[in-house]
Amino acid sequence: MNSNLVIRICLVLLVVIVVMLLWQQLMKASDGMKLVGFLIIGGGLGILAVKFLLPWIGDALGESVYSSGEKVEQDEMTKAAACISQGDYHGAIDHYNKMLDDKPDDPFPVAEIAKVHAERLHDPQSALQVLGNHLQSKDWPVDDAAFIMFRIAEVHLTHLHDFAAARDMLEQVVANFPNTRHSANAHHKITEVEQAEFKFIQEQRAKAAAASAEAAAGPEDEA
Secondary structure, three states, rough: OOOHHHHHHHHHHHHHHHHHHHHHHHHHHHHHOOOOOOOHHHHHHHHHHHHHHHHHHHHHHHHHHHOOOHHHHHHHHHHHHHHHOOOOHHHHHHHHHHHHHHHOOHHHHHHHHHHHHHHHOOOOHHHHHHHHHHHHHHHHHHHHHHHHHHHHHHHHHHHHOOOHHHHHHHEEEEEHOOOOOHHHHHHHHHHHHHHHHHHHHHHHHHHHHHHHHHHHHHHHHHH
């Protein structure tokens, strides 16, 4: 049983006992003392109600509003974060999978599993497989489908430097969700992909040129 609940129950019982004892004493007192006693008891009960009873009711209402599934989600997120901090990346994936089992329509754990594969396990192909399988597994709402597709494009861009695949996924977002904020964001992201591709090509050319210059200078240094 929750320790806070035990403490509150004990406090309520204690208050009830004290009130009953005071009530018995008041019944024997004069009318003037009864009035003073009633005022004191009423004021004390009011203070206790504000301090303990109302927060207790608020907690109970909060628990009724938030489903047990959301509690499970928070617990599993905390456990997954703890696993990541300890280097237990497969353990983190297990906890995200439990979140997904509880809320299969939530794309967040899907994205987090893919993130662990790509960033922690350095396995972007597995990340793409996770994202692709979930994208094809059902008819996702527009926002969720676009969310997963953007994650796929991000893996292609950031971890594989596959600019063509990233651009293709973003163009699918534009085609599938025209005249939406997702389409506008995809257009903007395509521009970023093109800029990143140009920068990457320039860096590769610079490296190739430096390598050629070093190779050409080698024989001269030996001479």
